Every structure is written in C-alpha cells, then in structure tokens.
Amino acid sequence: MSVLPRLSFPCGVAFVVAANIFAATTAWALPAGDATNGKNLYEAKCGGCHSVDENRVGPLHRGVVGRVIASASGYQYSAAIKKLGGTWTPERLDKWLQGPQAVAPGAKMFFTVDDPAQRRDIIAYLVSLTPAGASH
C-alpha cells in the first residue's frame, strides 16, 4: 500500500509517521475494502458530523489510521475515549464502527455501521487519508 511518506520530512518526523502508518497497515487483518466506494459512504454516513480536514461535531479524520487515539489537535474529546489509549488501527476502527459505546462507554458517538462490507470500504478510505504534509 503506497501510503508511506517520502523522506521530505525532517527525519524523525518521517520515521514516526512511517512507523505509525506501517504498523496500522501491516496489522490489517481485515479484507481490503474499496476506498472509492468508501469515500462515498464516508460522505453519506459520516459527513453529518465529520470532515476530513476540520473538526466539527466529531474530530477530523485525515491521518486517523495510525494516529494516537484522541489526539486530533483542537478537538475536545470525551473522557471515555481519552482513556482508550493506543492508536487507531483498521481493526480498532472496525470494532468502533460496530458499536462505539461498546468500545468506549460514554463516548460522544452513537452512530454505527452494521454492514461489514461498508465498514471495510469506509476504513479503506480512511487508510487512504494520509496525514497532512505526507505524500505518496
């Protein structure tokens, strides 16, 4: 998957970003989804509260895969999700989308995506959203 950033970053930053994305993508045990369909699903299902590049009712999603949980700059997270720890991986996102309240009771999000194929596609799209400043 061509989501690793080029070495145009300061070296340390590049390493951290690359390591996070590598860990997130290589640990993906889910079947790969269709990112193009995922974009449509994302806009339809997630777009009420989320945007790729701006915090709204929910946090922005660019770079979410591989990102430390509850770390989008400027977004005020619930205590429930702050306690989760770790980073967002495709597997964790898959569980999250099945039931946010089961993952983090008291979180702000109640919306679920019940269809596994839709979840895979949405997650494939989220994987494609490289962090700001990163390039293919």
Added chain:
Amino acid sequence: MTTSAIEQDGRRATARRTFLGGAGLVLASAGTLAALPALGAEAQDVAIMQGALALEHEGIAAYRLAGGSGLLSPATLKIALVFKGHHEQHRDSLAKLIGQAGGAPVQPKSDADYAKELNLGTLKSETDVVTLAAKLEQGATNAYAGQVAAISDHKLVHLFTQLCSDEAVHWTTLNNALNKPIPTQAYLFG
C-alpha cells in the same frame, strides 16, 4: 459551549432523574421505577440529543451564512429559509427536552468557526451552496437514522424519526435541484 459538554450534561441529567415531560419516565413510586430504563439509558438519550442539537446548530448556521452570501437566487433563498426554519424548530424541540431532562443544551459555535469548519469561503456559486447543503442534509439524515437504535425512550425515537424524515425531504429537494438521480437501491439512509 462546545460539544465537550455533552457528557457533563448527560451526567447531570442522570442525577436529576426527570426526563421528557409527558413521557411517563418520572420518579413517583416503586411501581413507576420498574418502567424506567436501565441506569444510564437516560443519560445516553440526553447525550444523543446533544449531538443532534449540535448538528441542528450547524445546519442553521450553514443556511444563514449561505443565505446571506448573495450567491442564492430569490427562489432558492426562499427554500433555504424554509429549511432553516425547520432546523430552528428542531433546535427548539431538542433544547427543550434536554432542559427538561436537567441538561444544559449545547450552544452554537461562532459564525467564524462554522465558516471554517464548513469551508464556506470556497463557495462561489449557487450550485456550490446547494451541493454543500445537500451533503449536510444527507449526513444529518444518516446521523439520525444511525442513532435511533441507541435511544431508549420511545417518544424520543418518534422525535428522531421526525427529524430524520425532515432532513430526508431537504436532501431530496436539494438533490433534485442539482439534477442528481434518485438512487435505485433502497435503504438510502441509516
């Protein structure tokens, strides 16, 4: 106030145990206690309403700011103001119920915040405005449909189906204005 207040309000509401006037969920006797939802359900319903209220605030701001942009023709502006009025009525219903449950309704953000979050500076034409509005209405419809299953109080479920239906009508109208086809696959939302 930001959406971070959602949980605090929910917790406050749980402590007060007065909910949805007229819905029958009040503390009166052991007999009525048996009809109450499990502990936490009430707070969860309030939290869901707070999220919905934040959405309605955003929708109102979008129509107000776009309506004042000068990009809309009189006929389109007229429709936009009708939709804004619907969102204001949704806002009032949700805020009232949250207040009755003992919560403090989430407040709208500033116009500058909404303009940034919705990227309103990029809108250059009526089509741009209608396209953005259609996306927001579609998102709101899905947000409501996708949360109904988490609501405990049946009267609140009814309200959410009403909110959802209104947003679906908005989306359909806007989608038609953009000459976009009606999706052939059923279950358009949720």
